[in-house]
Amino acid sequence: MSEAAALAIENIVAGYGGGPVLDDLSISVQPATITAVLGANGAGKTTLLRTISGFVRPRRGRIVIGNTNLARRRPEEIARAGVAHVPEGQGVITELTIEDNLRLGALIRPAADRAAALDGAYERFPVLADRRRRLAGTLSGGERQILVIGRALMAAPKVLLLDEPSLGLAPRIVAQIMAVVKQLRDDSGLTVLLVEQNARSALSIADRGIVLNLGKIVADADAAELATDVSLRRHYLGF
Amino acid sequence: MQEFVEFTLGGISVGMIYAAIALSLVLIWRGTRILNYSQGGMAMFTAYVALVVINHTGNYWLGFGAALVAGLALGAALERVVIRPVASKPPLNAVIVTIGLLILIEGVAGMIYGDQYRSFPPAFSVVGIRVGSFGLGVSPNDVFIALAVLAAALVLAATFRYTSVGLRMRATAFSPRIARLLGVRIGRVLTLGWALAGLFGALAGVLVSPSTFLYPNSMDSIFVLGFTAAVIGGLDSPAGAIAGGVILGVLLNYVGGYLGSDLVQLFGLVILVLVLMVRPSGLFSTTAARQV
Numbered sequence: 354m355s356e357a358a359a360l361a362i363e364n365i366v367a368g369y370g371g372g373p374v375l376d377d378l379s380i381s382v383q384p385a386t387i388t389a390v391l392g393a394n395g396a397g398k399t400t401l402l403r404t405i406s407g408f409v410r411p412r413r414g415r416i417v418i419g420n421t422n423l424a425r426r427r428p429e430e431i432a433r434a435g436v437a438h439v440p441e442g443q444g445v446i447t448e449l450t451i452e453d454n455l456r457l458g459a460l461i462r463p464a465a466d467r468a469a470a471l472d473g474a475y476e477r478f479p480v481l482a483d484r485r486r487r488l489a490g491t492l493s494g495g496e497r498q499i500l501v502i503g504r505a506l507m508a509a510p511k512v513l514l515l516d517e518p519s520l521g522l523a524p525r526i527v528a529q530i531m532a533v534v535k536q537l538r539d540d541s542g543l544t545v546l547l548v549e550q551n552a553r554s555a556l557s558i559a560d561r562g563i564v565l566n567l568g569k570i571v572a573d574a575d576a577a578e579l580a581t582d583v584s585l586r587r588h589y590l591g592f
Numbered sequence: 593m594q595e596f597v598e599f600t601l602g603g604i605s606v607g608m609i610y611a612a613i614a615l616s617l618v619l620i621w622r623g624t625r626i627l628n629y630s631q632g633g634m635a636m637f638t639a640y641v642a643l644v645v646i647n648h649t650g651n652y653w654l655g656f657g658a659a660l661v662a663g664l665a666l667g668a669a670l671e672r673v674v675i676r677p678v679a680s681k682p683p684l685n686a687v688i689v690t691i692g693l694l695i696l697i698e699g700v701a702g703m704i705y706g707d708q709y710r711s712f713p714p715a716f717s718v719v720g721i722r723v724g725s726f727g728l729g730v731s732p733n734d735v736f737i738a739l740a741v742l743a744a745a746l747v748l749a750a751t752f753r754y755t756s757v758g759l760r761m762r763a764t765a766f767s768p769r770i771a772r773l774l775g776v777r778i779g780r781v782l783t784l785g786w787a788l789a790g791l792f793g794a795l796a797g798v799l800v801s802p803s804t805f806l807y808p809n810s811m812d813s814i815f816v817l818g819f820t821a822a823v824i825g826g827l828d829s830p831a832g833a834i835a836g837g838v839i840l841g842v843l844l845n846y847v848g849g850y851l852g853s854d855l856v857q858l859f860g861l862v863i864l865v866l867v868l869m870v871r872p873s874g875l876f877s878t879t880a881a882r883q884v
Contacts, residue, residue: 429776437773461774508774
């Protein structure tokens with residue numbers, strides 16, 4: 354544990370008014386790892402990602418990346434600090450072309466780096482290269498998911514937050530997306546927080562699994578261990 | 593036939609004034625869903641700035657430039673100081689604030705410059721162009737009006753399409769939430785939108801004041817027609833603003849020419865009501881639901 358955490362969530366209390374959804378939550382995420390955040394609906398997984406990316410303002414606690422506490426900053430400043438959040442339900446801007454969606458992702462980088470970032474995205478995702486001038490609204494669900502991940506990566510983030518990337522997608526596409534995420538961890542040292550209902554597929558690529566229930570952590574273990582802990586799986590993860 | 597040509601060409605020229613106001617409204621509406629009722633007042637005020645500079649220096653183009661700079665500055669300042677606090681509140685707040693701004697700007701203009709109708713110099717000759725014995729119904733100044741607005745609109749379109757700033761503005765207009773997630777500082781983008789709206793309003797004010805004279809309320813009816821043009825084109829569409837302006841200008845010129853000039857304002861309102869009843873989203877609007 355001598356390596357500094359890529360992302361440290363410290364005693365976060367957050368919610369939407371009324372009682373807190375995240376209740377004194379602390380998580381330390383090591384660099385170049387994939388952490389699966391699992392749990393039933395309403396457990397607080399999406400709220401956790403929204404709190405990190407700034408759309409939910411935590412009432413208490415710190416969110417530290419590098420040496421900076423990002424809690425209570427504006428979402429655009431948190432994005433500029435290296436957090437890329439791919440929200441649930443995709444989030445392509447349908448009125449822009451694929452290329453414009455991608456270019457938008459790179460605008461926080463120096464102008465000199467943007468062209469190379471775009472080339473990199475097309476290399477990694479050839480399906481986007483083929484359709485670069487088309488409006489994003491014409492893409493299928495799977496293609497849109499690939500686009501938003503490609504767009505998030507254009508910023509060369511330190512931390513990638515993925516919220517249900519496999520929702521509504523064919524298994525083949527899910528496998529492709531998960532393979533890309535793994536490769537990014539391996540090749541670029543990307544740190545990933547992956548929220549998934551599909552616990553089985555998430556644990557198959559993750560290094561670590563955290564299970565939330567009612568805003569608290571009920572399990573935090575190596576992903577392989579979690580996948581084999583039958584009672585935990587049945588109780589919280591449904592398989 | 594000559595009349596028809598005259599009314600059409602003249603209508604295009606005056607339509608471009610409506611288009612400039614429409615474009616100002618669209619620039620603000622797209623980013624913020626606020627309808628800027630003070631747009632006409634802002635245009636009037638910046639026209640006064642131009643007049644003061646022209647009278648002091650004797651140079652029309654210095655005054656023209658001063659108006660545009662004043663428009664940029666006024667738009668940006670109003671957004672930061674007055675509009676930003678109400679942008680996230682219920683829409684009625686912004687309505688009241690922009691109407692209040694209009695009253696304030698017109699009151700201040702009256703206090704500083706007085707109520708009298710002031711003459712405003714045109715950029716070029718206002719004598720009608722003749723081709724042989726055929727009068728075109730437009731003057732060199734009218735041609736300048738149309739070309740100036742068109743040029744400004746094309747520069748704006750190119751900025752949207754080809755620059756990073758333009759990409760940020762489009763993203764903020766279509767989906768401010770996603771834009772923020774990608775690090776776009778939407779506050780600055782919105783300030784820029786208001787600044788550009790101020791610029792186009794100033795352009796309209798300087799171009800129309802030679803024919804309307806300049807006084808604190810001189811842009812009120814132009815604003816209504818500019819708003820009508822924006823509605824015709826679709827409040828979301830910059831291209832629609834231009835098309836709406838030209839269509840409205842030509843239609844109203846036919847009304848004024850064939851039916852009488854006292855019917856022009858009335859027909860303008862009739863057209864507004866008709867469009868709102870039949871196709872309220874406008875001719876060129878995108879029908880997709882707006883993402884947040």
